[in-house]
Each structure stands twice: as C-alpha cells, then as structure tokens.
Amino acid sequence: MTTRVDIRTILRRDKLRDTVNTTIKLYKWADVTIDEAIEEAIRDISQHFPREVRCTITAETDQTAFTLPEAFKEVSYLVNTTGGRFSYISPEDYESRCYLDNQEQSVNYSELYGIAISAYLAGYYTVWADQLMVTPAPNASMYLYYKAWHTIPTQDTDLLTISREDEDLLILYAWGVCMSRDAAADAILQRWDETSGRRDDNPVLLQSTRLFNAYHQKIEERKARRYGGGF
Numbered sequence: 001m002t003t004r005v006d007i008r009t010i011l012r013r014d015k016l017r018d019t020v021n022t023t024i025k026l027y028k029w030a031d032v033t034i035d036e037a038i039e040e041a042i043r044d045i046s047q048h049f050p051r052e053v054r055c056t057i058t059a060e061t062d063q064t065a066f067t068l069p070e071a072f073k074e075v076s077y078l079v080n081t082t083g084g085r086f087s088y089i090s091p092e093d094y095e096s097r098c099y100l101d102n103q104e105q106s107v108n109y110s111e112l113y114g115i116a117i118s119a120y121l122a123g124y125y126t127v128w129a130d131q132l133m134v135t136p137a138p139n140a141s142m143y144l145y146y147k148a149w150h151t152i153p154t155q156d157t158d159l160l161t162i163s164r165e166d167e168d169l170l171i172l173y174a175w176g177v178c179m180s181r182d183a184a185a186d187a188i189l190q191r192w193d194e195t196s197g198r199r200d201d202n203p204v205l206l207q208s209t210r211l212f213n214a215y216h217q218k219i220e221e222r223k224a225r226r227y228g229g230g231f
Contacts (some may be wrong), residue, residue, distance in 0.1 A: 002167060005156035007174070008034045015175045022126055029178065037181075041173035042162065046073070048219050049169075050147040051161055056081075057132070057142040064098075066132040069146065075127060076145040080138055084122025093124045101136040135147050169218060176211035 011034055012018045018029045050073050057066050077085040089097055101123070125134045134145065150161045162170055 004153040037174040037177035179208035
C-alpha cells in the first residue's frame with residue numbers, strides 16, 4: 001500500500017530532481033511544501049474519482065433524520081436490509097412527501113388490502129444540513145452507498161485511499177502545484193523586464209501549465225474509459 005512518504009519521495013527524486021544542498025544540508029523543497037501539494041492533488045482527484053463506500057444505518061423508532069458519515073460527498077443509492085429502495089427527492093419536496101406519507105400511514109393501506117403497498121419502494125430521501133432525511137421513518141436498518149472525499153494523510157505512514165491506478169494523477173497534479181509555487185516565487189524576484197514592466201515568459205510557469213493540462217487530459221480520458229464519457 002502507498003503512503004504519503006512514498007509519494008513525496010517520488011515527487012522529490014523523480015519529478016523535482018531535488019537533492020540535498022551540500023552547503024546548507026537541506027532540500028530545496030521542504031517536506032511540508034510537498035505535503036501541501038499532495039493534499040491539493042487529493043482534493044482535486046476526489047472531485048473526479050471519489051471513494052466509493054457503503055455503511056449501515058440503524059434507525060430508532062420513528063427516526064427520520066440521520067447524521068451523514070465523515071467525508072461524505074454524495075449519495076449513490078439507499079436501500080433497506082429487507083430489499084426496499086429509497087428514491088431521491090429534492091429538499092423543497094421533502095416536507096410535502098412527509099405529509100403524504102403521514103396521510104397514507106393513517107389509512108394503513110397494508111391492512112386495508114392485506115398487502116404491502118409499493119414493497120420495492122421503501123420511501124424517499126433527501127440531503128439537507130449534513131443530514132440524511134428519510135420518509136416514512138424506516139422500519140429496518142439501511143445500507144447507504146455513497147461517494148466520499150479521499151482521506152487527507154496527516155502522517156507519513158498514513159495509507160492513501162486513492163487507487164494505485166490513479167496515483168499517476170496524484171503525482172502529476174502535485175508536481176504541477178510545486179512548479180506553480182516555484183514560478184510564483186520566481187516572478188516576485190524577476191517580475192519586471194526593461195521594456196514592458198512584466199514577465200510572462202517564466203519557463204517554470206510554462207512547465208506547470210503543461211503539467212496541469214496533461215493532468216486534465218488524463219482525467220477526461222479516464223472518465224471516458226470508466227464511465228463512458230461522463231461522471
């Protein structure tokens with residue numbers, strides 16, 4: 001499994017070509033600077049290829065609101081443990097749906113007709129204020145399948161949640177971040193030329209632009225391969 005220090009080592013050794021200065025005994029790129037670039041890359045990749053997670057939600061009697069999991073991004077689908085599914089509705093339609101569900105429960109169509117009405121459709125859900133809102137109140141535990149943000153490592157030994165297949169994207173984006181920061185620092189020192197009062201030919205900036213363009217091209221190619229062109 002890949003850790004933060006593994007990615008930092010690849011960036012420093014293979015991409016940034018950063019070796020210890022023999023005079024001051026330091027790298028040009030501090031660990032914290034490369035780590036910050038890795039964090040930016042993880043957040044951007046999460047927008048395109050988030051983690052896919054399943055969790056179990058246990059409901060108390062008449063409970064309709066549930067705290068969303070940590071790092072939650074969006075619902076993929078919601079089902080209960082007896083096979084019924086929940087259909088998404090918008091937050092503005094949720095209260096109206098709650099009213100209708102209460103009316104239906106007061107009539108109790110299941111007892112009236114001796115069958116379960118819409119047995120496959122267990123109810124409806126929406127997401128609001130970091131909560132999963134469900135109607136009617138579920139009578140069984142639920143399985144929430146959802147997309148999540150990738151975990152940001154805080155220690156060198158933390159394992160990355162990004163797949164090995166996408167580690168090249170992580171390295172490419174983080175490399176671009178490092179180059180863009182280097183270009184910004186260089187522009188501060190050499191921002192004026194003698195003729196126009198500006199400097200727009202910074203080779204480091206051009207390199208960072210190429211890296212980001214290559215990253216986005218790979219993102220689109222990978223989306224097309226995995227999802228048929230969309231996500």
